[in-house]
Amino acid sequence: MLKEREYTLEKISIIFQVILSLACFSLVWWFQNLGTEIQMVAVTELKHTLIFIALLWFLLLEQFGLGRMSRRASYVSLSISYFKLISIGSGFLFAINVLTQYEALELTNLFLFSVLNLFVLSSYKNSFFLIMRFFRRRGYSIRQILVIADKGSEDYIERIIHTKDWGYNIRGIMTGCDSLKSNYQSRFKVIPERKNLKEVLDRETIDEVIYCKTDYNQDEITRFILECAEVGISFHHYTGMISKVHGHKIKRSSFSLLNQLPFVTYMTTPDNYAGLKLKSAFDFFFSLFVVILISPVFLLIAIAIKLDDGGPIFFRQERVGLNGRRFSCFKFRTMVANAEALKASLMGQNEQDGPVFKISMDPRVTRVGRFLRKTSLDELPQFFNVLRGEMSVVGPRPPIPAEVEKYKRWQIRRLSMKPGITCIWQVSGRNDIPFEEWMKLDMQYIDNWSLFQDAVLILRTVKVMLVGTGK
Template sequence: MTNCKDTEEKYKNRFKIISESKKLDELFREETIDELIYCKAKNNQHEIRNYISNCAEVGISFHHFNETAQSENGIQSKLLSFRLIDQLPLVTYKNTPDNYLGLKMKIAFDFLFSFTVIILGFPIFLMIAFAIQLEGSGPVFFKQERIGLNGRRFLCFKFRTMAVGSEALQASLLGQNEQDGPVFKIANDPRVTRIGRFLRKTSLDELPQFVNILRGEMSVVGPRPPIPTEVEKYEQWQKRRLSMKPGITCTWQVSRRNNISFEQWMRLDLEYIDNWSLTNDFLIVFKTIKTVITATGR
């Protein structure tokens, strides 16, 4: 974000230039932002503090051209540092895990683990597809638009567990919703097929999402990907769960805390992000495998 023509001209091919007239809520709602660089001819300290605070709340790293910046008025960040980006000296407020090597290893693990699961599990894929077709006509896979890293939209794949046309029936079942917040959840959903109940109980319906991982849209471990209508109802602080790639499995899924409130769910996801480590990811994967084997899932 800049109001300096020289800066805009110099960096327009390197960064996306955002109009300074955009308000923060409008900016976060309409743009997909990984990191925000504030570079104006004259720094407005009140405006900068506002950006620092809001970026920290939603999990976006913030940079600004001001060598005298410091944590003010209780504003905290995961990491405050000085760095050069394309020869531009910036103060950086890092609001996501800052373990470069660890995150690269997470990406490598995602690819290798997903590739292995798809290759070794291919016979299981075929058996599940056959069972779904045997129970009734309709597609084997269910595709739904989900929200990923920093608001990116993608098609999430699952094995179909409901009767065809079930999404249209959701409005008539809202009175039975057992989950607070914007999420819809019924323990004994009448739309779920017999094979679908088994797939959900064992979490095998999630297997096609390993394709999403190979496409770079998801990770093995991370907050579950929400649907757009849920994100529209998020409070500002809840949007920070979008600051890491969504995962097939996460903390609350393996902790057997399926009846927690929506706010507790969000806080568990933020706790995972704030305390992220590769060791914790491996532990969650191990617990997930145990959950699948013992069929103690949903």
């Protein structure tokens, strides 16, 4: 994932900077030709020049590494790099002008373009880092990591700390080294090395584990990889340590870079970074579209619930999301107001195995609630959870904390993807499916995730709603 994310973001950044450079030259050309009659030959020269600039600037931006998202160089150093790039590029354009005699590439145009391009690209890069820092400090798209370290790991830890633009937050440092404890215990949670990693992963919200011990143990690394794979947490270790891991639990391993440090990554979750970003973008815009489109339906349901028994319109319940994050899940209220208090007296009628509580003819369900459940309309407010970034349109259903506490260890991996409004279980029988099979369907979704699969599940969900097979 790290490698693909770095590659994708670098290419997007480079392409955007090329577009900015083309816009700069076009603006200079338009300004220079303002008030004059533009000949067809001049337009042709402009098209050829823009092609030259696009190809040349793409190569130069890659060569100077100015597509990288992480920043260790100062703002002044970045500006100097852009000055060198534009000087070399403008020199090539001048040489092309000598050969072609294009008026679009005359010295005045090249000078104005160089000055404007230097200002625009430097401003873009510096502004990007400032904006990213602003959002990261407010907790957006933060990856919580656990660092496993020893006395030779301080340089690795410092590099991770300074890779702020990637959005990594050190949740804890597991170490037995006294010097690391004294250096970092005031800034991060320091976990004793003797602690069991399984216990730490279960107790803390961890997205990724980074192993950067220099004095490493082969058996320890293999055990850590398998323990992370079991619950769907990515494990990275420095490439100076080669670990041979076998077994069906490890689906993917890849070479990646973390702030120019080479790591091997093991993961059991989808690693299509571009695809997952498209999924996130789709979630937001699709949910926004649904909320706006069916707002009259929201109003009608709210009125019906109020007229039925006069109680609250929404039911709010704490659920467990991505890698253990807690959030409030919204639904239209379908039960009597004191439904949670009545649950204990109905436990003997539970029709689901495992930690889940389900009754087909639950006496707590209201008249309006029964219709909402049958048509799955009670789930509509969860589109607000999607807009808040807590859920996805498609993904494993978010469980309540009490259910997660009773999970078998392999079932915790269903929390490794953002929970969704619908998934395979919702369109395959729901309450008629045993709990163990339900969990396996969620694992099937995670292991075979694709944008196409999401599209199919959304269409199947619409069909289920129209047929009214919910309970």
